[in-house]
Amino acid sequence: MAEHRTMQRDALLDAARSLLSEGGTEALTFPALAERTGLARSSVYEYFRSRAAVVEELCAVDFPVWAAEVQTAMERADSADATVEAYVRRQLELVGDRRHRAVVAISASELDAGAREKIRAAHGGLIAMIVEALAELGHEQPRLTAMLLQGVVDAAVRRIELGAAEDPGTIADAAVSLALRGV
Numbered sequence: 411m412a413e414h415r416t417m418q419r420d421a422l423l424d425a426a427r428s429l430l431s432e433g434g435t436e437a438l439t440f441p442a443l444a445e446r447t448g449l450a451r452s453s454v455y456e457y458f459r460s461r462a463a464v465v466e467e468l469c470a471v472d473f474p475v476w477a478a479e480v481q482t483a484m485e486r487a488d489s490a491d492a493t494v495e496a497y498v499r500r501q502l503e504l505v506g507d508r509r510h511r512a513v514v515a516i517s518a519s520e521l522d523a524g525a526r527e528k529i530r531a532a533h534g535g536l537i538a539m540i541v542e543a544l545a546e547l548g549h550e551q552p553r554l555t556a557m558l559l560q561g562v563v564d565a566a567v568r569r570i571e572l573g574a575a576e577d578p579g580t581i582a583d584a585a586v587s588l589a590l591r592g593v
Contacts, residue, residue: 419457421447423471426464430512438464466528472509473532479504481539493543494559495586501536501563502582505570536560562588 425446429437438461444451458464483500487493504510537556544552544559566585570578 415457418447418449418453422449422454422457422464423468426468427472427509427512430468435461435465462524466524468512469528469532472512473528473535476504476507476509477532477535477539480536484539484543490543490546491590494540494547494589497540497543498559498563498566498586498589499582502566502570502578502585505567505578533560559589 422443425443426438428446429439429442440451440454440458440461443449443454443464447454458467480497480500483496484493487496537553537560540559541552541556544555549555562585566581569576569581574581576584
């Protein structure tokens with residue numbers, strides 16, 4: 411019974427990812443979740459009390475997976491510069507991933523305070539991962555530099571998401587160059 415509930419919850423989260431990546435938060439409705447999963451709408455409410463609860467659960471499940479991907483790429487790097495490059499490139503490589511598209515849609519939407527706090531905490535976790543490498547590079551304010559670096563990554567993510575004229579590889583190269591050498 412518990413396994414069945416876990417499978418249904420996972421199916422609902424997967425449907426939520428698809429809806430978010432296809433149509434943003436407006437597309438994430440309980441009727442749409444019910445239709446995608448074949449569950450009755452009342453069953454959806456057994457798992458989640460609101461859209462915000464779905465969003466919070468996606469953040470709790472997907473952000474750690476995403477952060478682990480970035481962390482693994484950084485751990486493979488053999489220098490502080492390569493660590494910074496891995497931090498930037500891996501986040502940009504994940505842009506096409508459905509989990510990432512869902513997270514971007516969530517981040518761009520009007521959220522309740524709890525969901526916003528979960529997103530802030532997850533971003534804080536990403537930023538914390540790069541602070542040490544920036545300190546090794548000699549930055550006097552590595553935490554501030556890390557926040558600004560994440561701003562560059564976020565801008566590159568938005569550029570890729572918008573389907574900009576440049577291909578994603580060109581955008582990633584420019585972001586890495588900016589991160590390592592400045593303007």
